[in-house]
Amino acid sequence: MLNAKVGKVGKVLVCGMKGVGKTTVIEQLVYGNLNPDTELHPTIEDIYVASCDTGRGGARETLRIYDTAGLQGEQAAQLPRHYLQFPDAFVLVYDPIDPRSLDMLADIKSDIDKHKEKKEIPVIVLANVRARAKRDTPPTTPNPVEKIMDRANIWCQRERIKHYTVNAMERPSLYEPFTSLCARVHPAQTKSTFPQLRQVMQNRQKSEA
Structure with missing residues (x-):
């Protein structure tokens, strides 16, 4: 799916709380x-x-992915301003074991909405479950991970953003989110915005022949 070929570039910022696996x-x-x-x-x-193959055929599209320092404590609403203005898309990452990491995404998304220069900018959320095995939960106890992810689903639906469950140790789980995001950053181009003008030019060339 990915290699080091450089072409048309879409800028993607990855952010979230410190230690979530960005x-x-x-x-x-x-x-x-x-x-x-x-x-x-x-x-x-x-x-x-x-570079990313979006499955549309033709040239591969290029993403420049910016990895940022993890936020913590009162920094939830302090993502540096320049991070909010240059990206073409955002990837928000949280750890479903830690509810604070999900709460922080709401602050980040609010900042994005306040400072974005484009009306529509793609945002996706990744639940990185790579730490799920760190804690052993008794079978009779409700799974806290599922509760947090249910809350994330509700929030993402309300915000109209896509929510993916991934495992950073399983590379294939990462393909769909980034391929889909790349396709949104690089939308398919139409053949011609002015087909009438193209027809006039063709007729003129024929008459001059």
Whole structure:
């Protein structure tokens, strides 16, 4: 799905609370060489470039993916302003084990809506379940992960944004969200906006022949 070919570029910002697996998601999507023992250091800011096959045929589309430092504490409403203005799309990541990471997305989405320069900008939400096995929940206890994801589904429906469940350790689970997002960032172009003008030019060329 992805390689290092550079073409027409769509800018995608990945953000969310610290420790939800943003960098792991991107590294696995682009390189596919991570495992549970891979050590990743906290991100300040990184940029990845990859080309994506949207399934429409023809040239592959290019995404420049911006990995941002994880937010924490009172920074929920403090995503730097320049992050809100340049992207063509946003990917919001949360960990369904931690309800605070979902709550933070609501603040981030509110900031996006306030400062976006385009009327319509694609936003998707990823529930990264890679940490699900860290806690053992007794069978008789309601699964807190499912409760948080149900709440996320309700919020995403209200906000009219797509909600995906992924596992950063399973690369195929990442294909659909980013392929779909890439197709929205690079919409299919129509053949001609002015077919009448094209016909006039063809007739003129025939008459001059």
